Amino acid sequence: MNPNPPTGPGSSPVPPPNELPATVSGENPRRTGPVASLSLDPKKRIWVVDDDETVLLLADEVLTGAGFEVETFHDPRLALEIIARGYPDLIVLDVMMPELNGFEFCSQLRAQPEGKDVPILMATCLDDLSSITHAYEAGATNFATKPLNWEIETHRLRYMLRVAETSRLLKLREREARVAKEEWERTFNSFSDVVTLLSPDFKICRANLATVKAVKKPLDSILGAHCYKLFAELDQPCIDCPIAHAIQTGAAVSAEKQYRNPAKTCLVTGSPVTDETGTLLHVVHIARDLTEQKMLEMEYLHAQKMEAMGTLAGGIAHDFNNLLMTVSGCAEWIRTDLKVPAEQRELAEMIFEAAQRGALLSGQLLTFSRKGMAKNERTTLQLNGVIRNLHKMLGRVFPKNLLIQLELAEDLHLVRGSADQLNQVLMNLAVNASHAMANGGTLRMETANIQLDAGYRRLHPDVQPGEFVLVVISDTGHGMDWQTQQRIFEPFFTTKKVGEGTGLGLSVAYGIIKDHGGHIVCESKVGEGTAFKIYLPVQTAAAEAAVAEPKANLAKNGGSETILIVDDEAPIRSLLQRSLTKLGYTVISAVDGESALLGFHEAKDLIRLVVMDLGMPGMGGWECLKQLRVSNPQLPIFLATGYGGADLQERAREEGAVRLINKPYQLEELFRNIREVLDGGNETSASNLS
Numbered sequence: 001m002n003p004n005p006p007t008g009p010g011s012s013p014v015p016p017p018n019e020l021p022a023t024v025s026g027e028n029p030r031r032t033g034p035v036a037s038l039s040l041d042p043k044k045r046i047w048v049v050d051d052d053e054t055v056l057l058l059a060d061e062v063l064t065g066a067g068f069e070v071e072t073f074h075d076p077r078l079a080l081e082i083i084a085r086g087y088p089d090l091i092v093l094d095v096m097m098p099e100l101n102g103f104e105f106c107s108q109l110r111a112q113p114e115g116k117d118v119p120i121l122m123a124t125c126l127d128d129l130s131s132i133t134h135a136y137e138a139g140a141t142n143f144a145t146k147p148l149n150w151e152i153e154t155h156r157l158r159y160m161l162r163v164a165e166t167s168r169l170l171k172l173r174e175r176e177a178r179v180a181k182e183e184w185e186r187t188f189n190s191f192s193d194v195v196t197l198l199s200p201d202f203k204i205c206r207a208n209l210a211t212v213k214a215v216k217k218p219l220d221s222i223l224g225a226h227c228y229k230l231f232a233e234l235d236q237p238c239i240d241c242p243i244a245h246a247i248q249t250g251a252a253v254s255a256e257k258q259y260r261n262p263a264k265t266c267l268v269t270g271s272p273v274t275d276e277t278g279t280l281l282h283v284v285h286i287a288r289d290l291t292e293q294k295m296l297e298m299e300y301l302h303a304q305k306m307e308a309m310g311t312l313a314g315g316i317a318h319d320f321n322n323l324l325m326t327v328s329g330c331a332e333w334i335r336t337d338l339k340v341p342a343e344q345r346e347l348a349e350m351i352f353e354a355a356q357r358g359a360l361l362s363g364q365l366l367t368f369s370r371k372g373m374a375k376n377e378r379t380t381l382q383l384n385g386v387i388r389n390l391h392k393m394l395g396r397v398f399p400k401n402l403l404i405q406l407e408l409a410e411d412l413h414l415v416r417g418s419a420d421q422l423n424q425v426l427m428n429l430a431v432n433a434s435h436a437m438a439n440g441g442t443l444r445m446e447t448a449n450i451q452l453d454a455g456y457r458r459l460h461p462d463v464q465p466g467e468f469v470l471v472v473i474s475d476t477g478h479g480m481d482w483q484t485q486q487r488i489f490e491p492f493f494t495t496k497k498v499g500e501g502t503g504l505g506l507s508v509a510y511g512i513i514k515d516h517g518g519h520i521v522c523e524s525k526v527g528e529g530t531a532f533k534i535y536l537p538v539q540t541a542a543a544e545a546a547v548a549e550p551k552a553n554l555a556k557n558g559g560s561e562t563i564l565i566v567d568d569e570a571p572i573r574s575l576l577q578r579s580l581t582k583l584g585y586t587v588i589s590a591v592d593g594e595s596a597l598l599g600f601h602e603a604k605d606l607i608r609l610v611v612m613d614l615g616m617p618g619m620g621g622w623e624c625l626k627q628l629r630v631s632n633p634q635l636p637i638f639l640a641t642g643y644g645g646a647d648l649q650e651r652a653r654e655e656g657a658v659r660l661i662n663k664p665y666q667l668e669e670l671f672r673n674i675r676e677v678l679d680g681g682n683e684t685s686a687s688n689l690s
């Protein structure tokens with residue numbers, strides 16, 4: 001094509017209009033989207049950049065009349081500023097302009113990724129060869145000499161648009177073909193599943209890299225082999241073979257199959273591929289390893305079950321503690337009343353002790369549900385020391401036919417936790433191990449530093465990747481079957497005889513480890529023994545100084561102050577009112593938060609202390625506490641709960657409660673703390689009175 005076609009009279013710079021091919025319709029060449037077909041599209045966007053207003057007016061009139069969408073720019077810098085908002089389909093560009101000439105404009109536009117393919121017709125009065133060369137070097141698509149005949153240039157512009165669109169389409173198709181081939185190869189080999197293409201007689205025509213890795217054979221020995229021979233080591237197609245069904249039915253078929261090579265349970269899918277006549281060409285065979293999926297499903301279902309059981313256990317313990325509060329409180333009242341006959345006080349003592357045992361049981365349920373009160377200060381621990389102390393104790397009490405072995409990592413990292421609670425977990429596991437080795441055996445206690453990665457988390461979604469300390473308690477006992485392993489952490493589940501255990505030991509261990517941010521798993525085989533693996537997150541910070549628990553004030557328990565009691569349980573309200581009134585206090589009682597606020601505002605000048613339950617219908621304890629402290633920030637408030645929760649103490653401190661009481665509590669301890677606070681010990685930190 002002549003880069004500078006003549007524009008004078010009688011010249012023929014471009015083919016006649018009736019011979020011009022139509023422009024390509026569809027999307028703008030610089031806009032994404034498919035190209036439909038070649039058809040006339042007059043609404044192409046053309047910019048004319050020229051400092052001559054006459055040229056701009058004439059171009060706008062002629063090109064708009066020809067069906068183009070025209071924008072004119074007197075200042076080339078303005079055109080460059082706004083071009084990023086939307087590139088035109090073509091630019092007519094003057095060369096000689098002040099501030100920014102056409103060569104510079106063209107170079108800057110071509111430097112932009114989206115501006116590389118915009119056709120540019122550069123127009124100038126200069127007609128020397130160096131100017132033309134400079135224009136093309138700067139990135140011009142075509143070159144014309146002024147003055148322009150805009151009627152004729154309209155055809156040139158349509159021709160340039162068609163060429164640009166055709167060029168773009170050819171590049172697109174070429175790139176699509178190349179990319180499609182490359183993507184097919186990459187995609188086929190990137191599948192982690194085994195993928196092969198089979199002929200209608202079950203021979204492997206093609207196999208991906210995952211197949212090579214799975215069967216551990218070179219690709220040459222895989223190609224041409226029968227799929228049933230390679231994967232199942234059979235001489236004929238498998239029974240209920242999905243591939244055979246896909247060939248017979250012409251539809252995709254999936255089924256779980258047990259392969260021998262690799263030795264895994266796989267989800268096998270056969271998808272037939274046919275030509276336009278329906279003739280079967282080949283079958284796409286995909287085998288997906290279900291091992292991880294089944295383990296993840298089991299882990300998820302187990303976590304859901306344990307979470308549901310924890311919620312149930314916590315709810316039961318909450319209601320149980322409210323009942324025990326009434327029983328133990330009434331029994332304590334009777335057993336300390338010297339006016340009551342000795343025989344009745346002795347019976348009350350038995351009732352009180354039974355209630356305390358019930359409180360221990362509900363405490364274990366709350367520990368399992370991870371809502372138990374944190375009675376033990378957490379410090380930075382070296383677990384090897386905890387295990388060595390346990391080893392000394394076990395050596396004295398375990399029978400001689402049990403061998404205890406230690407394998408402790410010398411550089412074991414520190415963990416943050418309660419030494420008493422973790423010792424309780426290890427003790428429970430060790431005792432269970434000894435019961436599994438009635439005729440003797442070996443108990444091993446091991447520690448190690450371990451890094452849990454994202455791969456481990458896929459199978460255990462509740463575990464955060466990172467550094468952990470691993471503690472393993474294993475035995476050589478009779479072991480457990482799979483069904484038993486699925487239930488060992490359930491509260492009250494036990495394989496022992498009636499009366500030999502509550503079935504709460506492992507559930508409490510589960511709750512303690514979870515509460516420490518850890519993870520506990522069991523591995524066992526019948527006849528080979530059991531191993532419990534405990535993962536605890538590494539603690540790198542130095543241990544914080546232990547906070548001393550406030551000591552009870554031993555002053556007299558009675559007084560004359562007015563105390564507000566708030567509890568939705570009528571027996572508890574009655575018990576506290578009777579007890580405090582007997583000690584000389586004036587008691588105002590309320591059944592919920594709303595009535596507590598009313599009672600407080602009626603006697604706010606008299607009320608000196610509040611004892612309030614947390615879990616109440618309507619306005620709960622937290623909201624009532626907040627509103628009471630707004631009315632009187634100095635008012636000492638005791639919070640009581642039968643539900644527990646290790647995080648409650650911190651929240652109680654933040655909300656301004658002076659004591660946090662775990663139901664069932666002893667009345668005598670409550671009375672001492674009330675007296676202590678009223679006598680001036682009005683600390684703003686909560687403490688556990690149970």
